[in-house]
Amino acid sequence: MPSKVDEILGVKSDPQVKARREKKRVADVGGPTLKRKPKRRLFHDARRTSAAIEALAGLPAAGETWHVIMAATYDAWDLIDAILAHAAPDTIEDLRLATLGFNSTNANRLVDHLAAGRIGRATMLASTYYTADRKEADVCYRLVQELPKYGGWYQAARSHAKVFAAKMTGGTCYTIETSANLRTCHNIEQFTITNDPALFAFHAQWMDIVRREEEAREKEARQEKAG
Numbered sequence: 001m002p003s004k005v006d007e008i009l010g011v012k013s014d015p016q017v018k019a020r021r022e023k024k025r026v027a028d029v030g031g032p033t034l035k036r037k038p039k040r041r042l043f044h045d046a047r048r049t050s051a052a053i054e055a056l057a058g059l060p061a062a063g064e065t066w067h068v069i070m071a072a073t074y075d076a077w078d079l080i081d082a083i084l085a086h087a088a089p090d091t092i093e094d095l096r097l098a099t100l101g102f103n104s105t106n107a108n109r110l111v112d113h114l115a116a117g118r119i120g121r122a123t124m125l126a127s128t129y130y131t132a133d134r135k136e137a138d139v140c141y142r143l144v145q146e147l148p149k150y151g152g153w154y155q156a157a158r159s160h161a162k163v164f165a166a167k168m169t170g171g172t173c174y175t176i177e178t179s180a181n182l183r184t185c186h187n188i189e190q191f192t193i194t195n196d197p198a199l200f201a202f203h204a205q206w207m208d209i210v211r212r213e214e215e216a217r218e219k220e221a222r223q224e225k226a227g
Contacts, residue, residue: 052078173200
């Protein structure tokens with residue numbers, strides 16, 4: 001229901017409710033499937049760790065997938081910092097992010113890393129539902145403005161995916177597939193981190209497909225509106 005302020009301003013409906021009910025077609029990513037046979041899997045319980053760097057205790061070797069349980073001792077963005085710490089002196093050449101939502105703190109950290117050269121390029125696919133939240137408008141707008149300065153992009157779509165894929169300057173690729181969003185969370189979450197360039201390429205491909213389809217749809221909508 002609209003608030004009293006919304007009534008005064010003439011707002012008839014909540015934009016998040018509208019986004020949820022919108023009959024918008026989900027982007028067709030071409031049914032991409034990746035089949036892998038990891039050489040080795042490690043299982044690690046990181047619920048009691050005090051920091052993501054300590055939780056990872058290094059990075060997986062080529063072909064490895066580590067399975068980790070995390071609690072509220074750190075959030076998902078800290079895993080990006082952990083990768084940078086453990087992979088040093090390598091930095092992140094290309095960072096691909098898909099998340100339902102995020103927050104201003106982690107948006108600022110992302111932009112700071114880009115400005116400092118610790119991340120060369122970053123793209124973000126976020127949920128239409130999150131982007132429609134008026135409270136998050138400033139955060140979304142900042143990334144819309146900042147990411148293209150470094151060759152990246154920000155895109156809203158009907159997406160619930162949570163993937164953080166990093167291609168390092170040395171060529172190694174680490175991909176995190178997780179239940180956690182890029183924001184503070186007080187729940188038990190899980191993630192896997194895999195060292196595999198094919199997995200990075202797989203996620204980068206479908207994200208780019210969604211981006212292109214959303215751009216085409218937005219262009220078509222603008223043309224229809226213009227008449």
